[in-house]
Each structure stands twice: as structure tokens, then as C-alpha cells.
Amino acid sequence: MKIRAARASRRAARVRRALHPWLLLAPALAVLALLLFWPLVRVVLLSFQDYGLRQINTGESNYTGLDNYREILGDSFLWTTVLPNTVVFALTCVVLTVVVGTLVALLLQRLGRTWRFICSTVIMMAWAMPAVTGTYVWIWIFDPLDGVVSGGLDGLGMIEPRETNWFTDRWSFYAIATLNVVHHGFPFVAITVYAALLTIPRELPEAALVDGAGAWQRFWRITVPTIRPVFMVVTILSTIWDFKVFAQIYLMPGGAGSNPDVLNLGVWSYTQSFARNQYGMGSAIAVLLTLLLLAITVIYVRALSKEKDEP
Structure with a gap:
């Protein structure tokens, strides 16, 4: 039991060490996701739509697949x-x-x-x-x-x-x-x-x-x-x-x-x-x-x- 507990403790310590850098980076990554990742996702979504002034006014989506790219x-x-x-x-x-x-x-x-x-x-x-x-x-x-x-x-x-x-x-x-x-x-x-x-x-x-x-x-x-x-x-x-x-x-x-x-x-x-x-x-x-x-x-x-x- 003691050996198992020691192994579990070491695994938990390794997990904490692995997560520690990500926890420190989390605030900056959240800001980057908000300012960069979401606008990029939005542009990609728009690229699959026939999106014009009508869609802006109504807020509806009009997906056309790969038609724009074709x-x-x-x-x-x-x-x-x-x-x-x-x-x-x-x-x-x-x-x-x-x-x-x-x-x-x-x-x-x-x-x-x-x-x-x-x-x-x-x-x-x-x-x-x-x-x-x-x-x-x-x-x-x-x-x-x-x-x-x-x-x-x-x-x-x-x-x-x-x-x-x-x-x-x-x-x-x-x-x-x-x-x-x-x-x-x-x-x-x-x-x-x-x-x-x-x-x-x-x-x-x-x-x-x-x-x-x-x-x-x-x-x-x-x-x-x-x-x-x-x-x-x-x-x-x-x-x-x-x-x-x-x-x-x-x-x-x-x-x-x-x-x-x-x-x-x-x-x-x-x-x-x-x-x-x-x-x-x-x-x-x-x-x-x-x-x-x-x-x-x-x-x-x-x-x-x-x-x-x-x-």
C-alpha cells in the first residue's frame, strides 16, 4: 500500500509540474484566443456562406459549402x-x-x-x-x-x-x-x-x-x-x-x-x-x-x- 501511495504521489507531482507552465500561460492564452482565434474562426465560418447585407441585417446564416472557394x-x-x-x-x-x-x-x-x-x-x-x-x-x-x-x-x-x-x-x-x-x-x-x-x-x-x-x-x-x-x-x-x-x-x-x-x-x-x-x-x-x-x-x-x- 505504501508503495502504491508513493507511486500515486509521484504521478500527481509529475502532473502538477506538467500543468504548472500551462496554468501560468492560461491568462495570456485566453486573451489570444479571444482576440485572435475567435475572429479567425469567424472568418472561416463566413467563407462557407453567401453572406451579404441581408444576412448582416437579419443575423441569419446562409451556408453554401465550398461554393465560394470553387x-x-x-x-x-x-x-x-x-x-x-x-x-x-x-x-x-x-x-x-x-x-x-x-x-x-x-x-x-x-x-x-x-x-x-x-x-x-x-x-x-x-x-x-x-x-x-x-x-x-x-x-x-x-x-x-x-x-x-x-x-x-x-x-x-x-x-x-x-x-x-x-x-x-x-x-x-x-x-x-x-x-x-x-x-x-x-x-x-x-x-x-x-x-x-x-x-x-x-x-x-x-x-x-x-x-x-x-x-x-x-x-x-x-x-x-x-x-x-x-x-x-x-x-x-x-x-x-x-x-x-x-x-x-x-x-x-x-x-x-x-x-x-x-x-x-x-x-x-x-x-x-x-x-x-x-x-x-x-x-x-x-x-x-x-x-x-x-x-x-x-x-x-x-x-x-x-x-x-x-x-
């Missing part, structure tokens, strides 16, 4: 316009953001203390600028009549401002949006990579320099392998952020839906929901975007796990 996936507009806009734009922004951020980080590493402080301050100001403010600045820069770019090219005789609108063409529209996103995103990469560069022992690049390695060889064979996990983190986070870009597209002329050729998944979901009052359809688009982001997150977690497991 309509979206069967629409050529998704495959020829929206999805290419989303994917190509996001990948381009990620590549440019990581490259520019890395170059700036290498520059910061070589600057003196005073200039490093000045440049870091300017970089952080660009990062701190709200997306809405930054977008309107870029709209002003490329304004067809009074913008800096149009005025400069007009002075050189290269364009006719009244006949050139940078926001109507799909490629020039996304070129401006790319400049906007990269300008807003590269400071995070620059500061993060610069912090990682400080962890590299000086002996490694100095030894490579003595052995005759050039700047590119030192960067590719020493810097990149040493801080590869940092590059992976900033790349995956930038990918997630750039797939979710909304304000930088929606606020530009034509980006709110008047020019369908420039819609991405986020703005398409918004316009379907609030411009056309097709909340079920908009929710289904949002769910597809969420699944895409979840797939990217899984890749991110698996990549980090492989990095941790490597000797």
Missing part, C-alpha cells in the same frame, strides 16, 4: 492577375529588401562611430515612418503632373507629364509599390544583419584576408555561413510581411479596386467584402491568403529546425 479557384482573374501580382511582388520585395539591407549593414560595419550613429538614426527614421505616410510620399514623388520624377523627366524632354500616368500601368504601379515597401522594410534587415555581423570573430575574416581571399570570398564563405540563421529569419519574416501588404497597394491611385489589374490577394479580399458587400467571398479569399502564409510559416519553422540540428 468560384474563386475557378476564376481566371485569380490565376492571371491577383496571384501573380501577390507572389511576384512579394518575392521581388523580399529579394531587394534583403540585398539592400545586407549592403547597408556591411556599410555600417565599416563606418566610424559618428557616421554609424548618423546613418543608423536615419535608417530607423525610415523604419518608424507609418506605411500610410510613406505611401503618400511616394504618390507625391510620382505624381503625373507635380511629382519630382515627372517634373525631372519633363525637364529632360523624356516624357510628356500630361500623357504619362505611372499608376495606370500594372508594371510601373508595382515598381513604385516595390520602392515603397523596400524603403520601409530594409532598415529591419540592416539593423538585424549588422547586429549579427558583430558576433563574427575578427580572427575569421583576418585569417581569410591573410590567405588572399577577396571581399566577395570573405563574405560568401565566412560571413554568410556564420550568420545564415539570421539571414533565414529576416528572409522568412520579410516574405510573410510582403505577402500581407495592404496599405501600400490600397492607398495608391487605382489600388482600391478602380484598376483591377493591380489587385493583390489582400486588397481583393477587402474590396469583395466592403465594396461589393460579398463578405463570404472576401472571407474565402482571406482564408486562402492565410493558408499561403501558414505554408510559409511551416517552411520557416522547418528551416530553423534543420539549422539547429546541423552540427
Whole structure:
């Protein structure tokens, strides 16, 4: 009896130890469930309904199964316009953001203390600028009549401002949006990579320099392998952020839906929901975007796990 009681006591102690962390996390998890999980569940439920103004007024549900998803996936507009806009734009922004951020980080590493402080301050100001403010600045820069770019090219005789609108063409529209996103995103990469560069022992690049390695060889064979996990983190986070870009597209002329050729998944979901009052359809688009982001997150977690497991 004593042995059984001792075993039961040990099992109870193990259960208490296992539950203790969850009890400490319970308040935070409850808040997250209320603020994040329930809205997500609500969006998923709406995506299976034909939900419009009538349903909002009456409060009734009108489940149609997978009809919204069939309509979206069967629409050529998704495959020829929206999805290419989303994917190509996001990948381009990620590549440019990581490259520019890395170059700036290498520059910061070589600057003196005073200039490093000045440049870091300017970089952080660009990062701190709200997306809405930054977008309107870029709209002003490329304004067809009074913008800096149009005025400069007009002075050189290269364009006719009244006949050139940078926001109507799909490629020039996304070129401006790319400049906007990269300008807003590269400071995070620059500061993060610069912090990682400080962890590299000086002996490694100095030894490579003595052995005759050039700047590119030192960067590719020493810097990149040493801080590869940092590059992976900033790349995956930038990918997630750039797939979710909304304000930088929606606020530009034509980006709110008047020019369908420039819609991405986020703005398409918004316009379907609030411009056309097709909340079920908009929710289904949002769910597809969420699944895409979840797939990217899984890749991110698996990549980090492989990095941790490597000797």
C-alpha cells in the first residue's frame, strides 16, 4: 500500500509540474484566443456562406459549402492577375529588401562611430515612418503632373507629364509599390544583419584576408555561413510581411479596386467584402491568403529546425 501511495504521489507531482507552465500561460492564452482565434474562426465560418447585407441585417446564416472557394479557384482573374501580382511582388520585395539591407549593414560595419550613429538614426527614421505616410510620399514623388520624377523627366524632354500616368500601368504601379515597401522594410534587415555581423570573430575574416581571399570570398564563405540563421529569419519574416501588404497597394491611385489589374490577394479580399458587400467571398479569399502564409510559416519553422540540428 505504501508503495502504491508513493507511486500515486509521484504521478500527481509529475502532473502538477506538467500543468504548472500551462496554468501560468492560461491568462495570456485566453486573451489570444479571444482576440485572435475567435475572429479567425469567424472568418472561416463566413467563407462557407453567401453572406451579404441581408444576412448582416437579419443575423441569419446562409451556408453554401465550398461554393465560394470553387468560384474563386475557378476564376481566371485569380490565376492571371491577383496571384501573380501577390507572389511576384512579394518575392521581388523580399529579394531587394534583403540585398539592400545586407549592403547597408556591411556599410555600417565599416563606418566610424559618428557616421554609424548618423546613418543608423536615419535608417530607423525610415523604419518608424507609418506605411500610410510613406505611401503618400511616394504618390507625391510620382505624381503625373507635380511629382519630382515627372517634373525631372519633363525637364529632360523624356516624357510628356500630361500623357504619362505611372499608376495606370500594372508594371510601373508595382515598381513604385516595390520602392515603397523596400524603403520601409530594409532598415529591419540592416539593423538585424549588422547586429549579427558583430558576433563574427575578427580572427575569421583576418585569417581569410591573410590567405588572399577577396571581399566577395570573405563574405560568401565566412560571413554568410556564420550568420545564415539570421539571414533565414529576416528572409522568412520579410516574405510573410510582403505577402500581407495592404496599405501600400490600397492607398495608391487605382489600388482600391478602380484598376483591377493591380489587385493583390489582400486588397481583393477587402474590396469583395466592403465594396461589393460579398463578405463570404472576401472571407474565402482571406482564408486562402492565410493558408499561403501558414505554408510559409511551416517552411520557416522547418528551416530553423534543420539549422539547429546541423552540427
